[in-house]
Amino acid sequence: MSDESAATEGVQHRIAITDAEIERARSQVGVPQPDHVAHHDAQPTAAGISHFAFSLGDDNPLWFDPDYGQTTRWRRQIGSPTYLTITGVCETPKFTAEQKKQFRHLFPGAGEYVSGQSWEWYRPVSPGDNIYYDISRSSVDVRESSKFTGGKSVHMNTRNLYVDHTGGPAGMSETLLVASERSGSKKTNKHEGVELWPYTDEDIAAIDEIYAAEIVRGAETRYWEDVQVGDKLQPLAKGPLTVTDIIAEHLGRGMGHYGHGPLRFQWKTRQKIGGFYAKNSHGVPDVVQRLHWEHERAREIGLPLAYDYGDMRMNWLTHLVTNWMGDDGWLWKLTGQIRAFNFIGDWHLMEGTVRGKRREGRHCIVEIEIQGTSQRGWVTCPGTAVVILPSRESGPVVLPEPMEELSERGAAMMTEASQRGRTG
Secondary structure, eight states: OOOOOOOOOOOOOSOOHHHHHHHHHTBBBBEOOOOOOOOSSSOHHHHHHHHHHHHTTTOHHHHHOOOHTSSTTTOOOOOOOOGGGGGOOOOOOOOHHHHHHHHSOSSSTEEEEEEEEEEEOOOOOOOOOOEEEEEEEEEEEHHHSSSSTOEEEEEEEEEEEEEEETEEEEEEEEEEEEETTHHHHHHHOOOOOOOOOOOOOOHHHHHHHHHHHOOOTTTOOGGGOOOOTOOBOOOOOOOOHHHHHHHHHHHHHHHHHHOSSSHHHHHHHHHOOOGEEEEETTTEEGGGGGTTEEEEEHTTTSSSSOOHHHHHHHHHHHHHHHHHHHHEEEEEEEEOOOSSSOOOTOOOEEEEEEEEEEEEEEEEEEHHHHHHHHETBBBBBOEEEEEEEEETTSSSSSOOOHHHHHHHHHHHHHHHHHHHHHHH
């Protein structure tokens, strides 16, 4: 989600980055927040897991085929790592009127950009599991000038913790959201001259060759002893990005944070957050989020073309690593940055290189440098991954333990929910 702006984004007046808004952001740190809408696949289902993998172009049978999953060490179909973003139930109660004032959307008039994400995973998720999640702001940092968009910006990290019915953590993400003064994009002229990229038949044939060469490691175990520093991961092609890809992304994860939808659902959402809608060239209110598929809307905020969601490229980085590690490996950690736009018509080459390997207690670890590079020569999403592999000497992968802080919070989530249930 590169620019899923808030309900007030379409309002004509502009508040943007002010000291009062910055202080309000800081007051939110550490406070659990309710979610606006239910997750797309709130209780994990086989179909939801498959649809999510489909949306990111990942055809690994471990995500698609329950029968295949039964033949693996996981003994069932499991979700691809970032599937956690669309599953689970948030039990944090709705805010009071006073809390709503504290947590109303920050920095109206500013653009919002997901600029990076870090993940840790502790256990797989399968159809029928009960997953719960907790949302809280973890940090707020002010920057006077943004290289990405120009203008003043505020960097806000939000932590999502996902646990099972015992409170045991399944995974955790930290998402960096940058709120930036929209005028910055226009003032810097950073994207002046950027146009839809033309492709010849030969260009498409070259991209098709990369798709054809894609390898899912699957049941062929990759042992830690066989990995060498400097090894290259089999690259992936992603794109050229089309509006169809954006539509498929929504099929996999739902309509997004504000719960908007078509027809009567659009009307109902517009009654609640009318500022999330701006009139199009025909005078019809439509979601401001359409800048992800409508060039005209993107140009209104100073960008040359519609562009992807940052979440998509995080999914692509994850796909690159899981293809390489095979069914018996475990993706423990992944961090990615969103450094540049991925415009409609752009395509990415996703690549990885092994940079280190070590033993850490009972874990045999491989460290990988990963990145996605567009045809424009922009490294738009650099990152790193930490994979635990089985060892011929030490045996199969033992799943990693979460940080004590996360286990404590997971236990508290379950206890708080049960206490609310007892008191009505």
